[in-house]
Amino acid sequence: MDAAVRADAAGQAGLFARIWEQIYLRQPHEVPPDALRHAQRALVDTLACIIGGSRQPCTAAASTAAGDTAADRALVLGTASHALDYDDVCMLATCHPSAPVISALLCQLEQCDQPVRMDHLLTAHLVGTEIMLRLGAWLGFGHYELGFHATGTLGAIGATAAAAHLLQLPIGQAGTALAIAASSACGLRVNFGTDTKPLHVGFAASAALRAVALARAGATANAAGAMAEFARAYTGNEPLLPPRFSGDGRSWAVLDPGFEIKRYPSCYLTHRMIAGILKLRGEAGGHSHDPERMPRIDVEFPPGGTIPLQYPTPQTGLQGKFSAPYCAASAWIDARVGLSTFTDHAVQRAHVVQAMQHIHVHERTGAPEALDSAPVRVSIAGIGSVLVDWAPGSLQDPPGNAEFMEKWQDCERLSGVQAPGDSARQLLQADPAANARALLDPVLDAVWRCIRNRADAGLHA
Structure with missing residues (x-):
């Protein structure tokens, strides 16, 4: 790369660094209610996918191979979230934004000593997916065309940002965590149609929790140069257009172009x-x-x-x-x-x-x-x-609450997981000030029982 192109790439990376910092610093009171509402629906949709994926062979394999650290648990939940290929997508970056981010958040939430409000959890999800998608939009479709599974590569960055935000890490420490995660980003499209595709999401969620833990423990990384190198490496050194972002506090990918909630469990x-x-x-x-x-x-x-x-x-x-x-x-x-x-x-x-x-x-x-x-x-x-010319499940063709409930119930029937009470409806209607763990723990307890029983019975039972 000649000096002029290298300087331009460095300047763009500096611009993206300012973008992710602006996003990261946002707090729940700065988030539009519509964005929080869509994040709440994405949480319920992803939980349904985790429930449905909890008895799949890839999830059993992840559970058998993993230990019991938070990062290990994120590997398992992340794999389950994408096992059915039923989780939401956003074509802004040709990826599944919620699965890696929410899987990491659910496992990071378990490590929180103090109660976490629902709106804080949802804001962390929005911050993580926003950074993930703005990075993907900057890299462009060429990243995907090169053979990368963008959900895995971008997901490691987005999930790390979300986990760091949930813990309210200082901006410098969060930047270090992102730089660490950038060295763990992975996923190849050649593995589509195999168990390794959902494992990519598990890898991303697990890498996020490891990166945050390492940054908190004092590990160092080149936070200033990581995104420039990430962009160069994951686009084949192709020149990129400058990243675009309004920075006005109202710009959220979940609102424009929106996430597509999948009606069909296929690509x-x-x-x-x-x-x-x-x-x-x-x-x-x-x-x-x-x-x-x-x-x-x-x-x-x-x-x-x-x-x-x-x-x-x-x-x-x-x-x-x-x-x-x-x-x-x-x-x-x-x-x-x-x-x-x-x-x-x-x-x-x-x-x-x-x-x-x-x-x-x-x-x-x-x-x-x-x-x-x-x-x-x-x-x-x-x-x-x-x-x-319409996108099924998009903001122009959104699923109603009844469709959410039907999807949740289909996933329960497939896996045999029985979440207690009216969990899906309670989560869809949860108050922003509600205790997130009080609502989520009963659902996740049922999921973990199913996963462990499936793993104990053998991978192909």
Whole structure:
């Protein structure tokens, strides 16, 4: 890199340092009520995903391999949170923001000596996800295209910021923790469709708690240079545009562009396709859905929209989550895409495998498009075509409280976890001044019992 480019990169890194410091210093009374409300919904959604993922083999493996430190517990909860690929996403940085941040916060919360109010916990979540997403927006889609799983790499930074904020670490100590976490950031897309993808979230949450503990214990790091080096290393040394952030105190990614709450437990880049197929299916009236008379379905993605969809002929439920043909065929045949869609047995159904031959997927040619807003076109022979220009689960198409409750209950049924009482509704309606642990501990106790029982029974019981 020549001197001019290096100087520009250093200047941008300095700008980003000022951005994250502005975000980190925010306190609950400075956060708009709407942002806190969306953070509260993200907390409940992520807890549902943790519940649903608590009996998955990847979570059992993490539990068996881990010890019982806070960082070990974060590894396990983080893995559970992403085991179903059902947790929220934000296309501002092509990642899952809440899973690594909330997993780390839940385990850091256990270490707090004093009661923590709900609004303090939610503000820490907003601070962590905001720093994570602004960093990802600065790095751009090239980070993802290089092969990194941004949820793992960015998640280590965001989760560290959140845990530090929960403890109200001084800004200098928080910067040291972020620099330590930057050396632990990891995650490769090649592992999509395997147990290692959810483990990336566990790695991020665990790295966050280790980084905070090390910073508090006096470990040193190059806080001034870490973000510049992180940006250089994780973008392949490509020149970057200056990071953008208003800094007015009202700018929160959870409000603009918002987080997408997943309606389907598959890669988010399948969701517009699934929504389009279900819409056309519902309008088809008496059209036969017999697999023997499967119509041709054409799906046009934006440029780059199929990058993570790397399994044209999946063999396992995990692979099915990253298969456009499988998700499309299941949506048409089953009229729904849910947790039961992604078992090994479901993926191997002969009539679905046959139907997948009628799914044709391609990307549009031309200039790059922003994946957070780029539409997907679905065309079904003999029925019609729809341009899916809405993002399922987004602020423009949000799930209602009833959908939250249904998702929570589906996850409970899958795992066998029975959270006491009306936990989901209580958390959705919790007062900002409520004691966070009093509300969360009963749910987490039920989750940990399930995880330990599953691990004791063997990884593949």
